[in-house]
Amino acid sequence: MYRVKEIFYTLQGEGSHAGRPSVFCRFTSCNLWTGWEKDRHRAICKFCDTDFVGTDGPGGGRFRTAADLAAAVAKTWRGQPHPRSRPYVVCTGGEPLLQLDTEAVDALHAEGFEVAIETNGTQHAPGGIDWICVSPKAGTELVLTSGQDLKLVYPQAGVEPELFEGLDFDRFLLQPMDSEDLVANTKAAIEYCLEHPQWQLSVQTHKTLGIR
Numbered sequence: 338m339y340r341v342k343e344i345f346y347t348l349q350g351e352g353s354h355a356g357r358p359s360v361f362c363r364f365t366s367c368n369l370w371t372g373w374e375k376d377r378h379r380a381i382c383k384f385c386d387t388d389f390v391g392t393d394g395p396g397g398g399r400f401r402t403a404a405d406l407a408a409a410v411a412k413t414w415r416g417q418p419h420p421r422s423r424p425y426v427v428c429t430g431g432e433p434l435l436q437l438d439t440e441a442v443d444a445l446h447a448e449g450f451e452v453a454i455e456t457n458g459t460q461h462a463p464g465g466i467d468w469i470c471v472s473p474k475a476g477t478e479l480v481l482t483s484g485q486d487l488k489l490v491y492p493q494a495g496v497e498p499e500l501f502e503g504l505d506f507d508r509f510l511l512q513p514m515d516s517e518d519l520v521a522n523t524k525a526a527i528e529y530c531l532e533h534p535q536w537q538l539s540v541q542t543h544k545t546l547g548i549r
């Protein structure tokens with residue numbers, strides 16, 4: 338059984354695939370916050386910008402089998418077939434690696450999808466995922482230390498970018514923390530990238546574009 342908050346079609350807003358048409362499959366629940374506002378002050382991850390509680394969002398629900406889940410994702414894709422583009426699904430949450438298993442990855446592949454995830458990196462990943470974006474969180478142990486994007490929300494006291502520079506990722510990105518300090522955080526992230534050019538800026542473009 339897979340519990341999913343919502344499944345929707347939009348452009349990837351962040352990271353090195355920003356702009357890419359994607360189905361987002363947002364899994365319910367996270368190991369670093371209950372998702373309830375009343376608990377935010379005592380969560381391990383306190384700055385989350387996402388509602389991942391329940392299964393009541395558009396396209397959300399409980400899917401009994403991996404094939405059911407993959408069929409729901411496939412139904413949400415509306416790109417026209419083209420030899421140079423493969424349907425693309427971004428598994429996120431909440432924390433997708435609490436639920437995404439080999440069966441689900443295989444079922445998504447069987448529906449013709451390239452499979453991406455956005456994860457906090459505290460759980461191991463099943464094999465076969467095509468693109469892994471890890472976003473480390475202060476106060477956690479990082480167990481997923483390789484992938485494509487290492488996308489650090491910046492600034493976070495206790496997890497300075499230097500800690501991750503040696504890991505096995507293709508790209509290292511700083512994403513300004515969205516909060517009342519977004520303007521200052523963006524300025525600080527830009528300055529850090531300019532001084533340390535192995536890092537590049539990741540802007541949450543969907544928020545300024547007014548899309549999901």
Ligand SMILES: C[S@@+](CC[C@H](N)C(=O)[O-])C[C@H]1O[C@@H](n2cnc3c(N)ncnc32)[C@H](O)[C@@H]1O
Pocket residue numbers: 367384385386387429430431432433455456457458471472488490512513514515516
């Ligand atoms: C909602 S999380 C879900 C996936 C996974 N739990 C994780 O944290 O990577 C999706 C992405 O949004 C980022 N994010 C969450 N809250 C944010 C905020 N306030 N400002 C900037 N990025 C944020 C996360 O770091 C992660 O890269």
Ligand SMILES: Nc1nc2[nH]cc(C(=O)O)c2c(=O)[nH]1
Pocket residue numbers: 347348349350351361387429430455543548549
């Ligand atoms: N457009 C868009 N891009 C995103 N990239 C990562 C997201 C997420 O919440 O994981 C996200 C999201 O929620 N919307």
Ligand code: SF4
Pocket residue numbers: 367368369370382383384385386387389430431432457474
């Ligand atoms: S780990 Fe991800 S989903 Fe969980 S609270 Fe933090 S940003 Fe939100």
Ligand SMILES: [Mg+2]
Pocket residue numbers: 386387
């Ligand atoms: Mg988001």
